[in-house]
Amino acid sequence: MKIIAVIPARYASTRFPAKLMQDLGGKTVILRTYEAAVISGLFDDVFVVTDSYIIYDNIVSNGGNAIMSKKEHESGSDRIAEAVKQLDVDIVINVQGDEPFIDAKPLEQIIEAFKQDKEKKIDLASLMFEITEEDEINNPNNVKVVVDQQNFALYFSRSVIPYPRERNVGVRYMKHIGIYAFRKEALLDFYKWPMLSLEASEKLEQLRYLEYGKRIKMIETNHGSIGIDTPEDLEKAKQLLKELNRR
Template sequence: MKFVALIPARFGATRFPAKLMADLYGKPLIARTYLSTVATGIFDDVVVVTDHEEIAEVIRKEGGKIFISQKEHESGSDRIAEAAAHMEADVIVNVQGDEPFQDKKSLQDLVNSFGDSRVQVASLMMTIFDDSQIQNPNAVKVVVDKDNFSMYFSRSPIPFIRESPSEITFYRHIGIYAYKKDLLMAFTQWPKSILEKAEMLEQLRLLEQGIKIKMIHTDHQAVAIDTAEDLEKAKEYFRANFSDQL
């Protein structure tokens, strides 16, 4: 199978304008994400999909490949689908452009899941140990069946604990997806579903179409940058883990 990583990289951002161009110890954030994805050695190809020439030029300087979006897109999934339509690939992995420290084991486990013929789309989850995360609507929860296929995603605490059984484990969804290419192309053509609109979670569109998502457990705590404060945390992580590159 041919595995291609596509990194959607929109220039605009409401909470942190032009964040993908923010400096992270000598390189723009998007360059760090691109280079860490390539460094995993997992993918047959890695392409940054962007709407802006500044981002494209950053990736060209790193010797990377870019695809310039020709359309306006509502989501990263829509953006990568435009690029995927022009590519030969069996599986497309959507790598978030604002997560500069990609984890090789998590991504390897993700692509390995497609050895199971039942898997059409896969994503990541991690165990929640902090009770405040269970109640936090920004931390998306997922419940799975015995084979770790998704049953439901919600911003609410799921499952609801009526009598607090100790064996219940809560899982947080980590928003990286791998799709069989044909499913990605179909998914982005389906209209928004009722549950998707209610929770503002696009993966519910898949569930409402009867597509279960294979959930892969990870212990890697992704560093996602949505605000200037997040960038400072990323710098702390870089200092702690990549001091030889300072």
């Protein structure tokens, strides 16, 4: 089973323009993310896929693997599908470019899920993390997921799901962490399907997979992600890097 990591990297960002090229302890955010994926030792190859020559040059000039995206895409899945179409690979793991502090443990859990899936019931796998604070649960920037008894995703939403009409019934609120692993064929199917209403409404690409009947295995982790979506997040990341370097 050949497993690769692909890091989709757009230069433009609505909330924080050029965030992937911001300095983080002497290296760009995207370069630190790429190096963290390589250092994890979990992948046969690691690639950055980008629409930007600036990002491409930053990775290649530092000895990394980068692929120029040939056209504009609606989502990260589309960009990755274009890049891996001609590659000989079984499992593709999408690592977010704005999360430079990659934790190997949850990635190992995702990879193990595919290794144990002898009947190939899993089309995709992703991560979820329990949240308990009301502000986090109600924050539309935190995507929530509900699952069945086998931890296959039923729905993702920016809204509070399930709605707490009755309290104290044992409901747990799970935040979706945006690391995906795909079977190559599921990714290529996504690439050819048009967007439907649920994805268009919520602006969540994972809903396209559900709308077309793909099965997404959700793996619970205790390891939260550290993403960089705002200048304030970048300052927090710089502080965390300093703390890690002092250890």
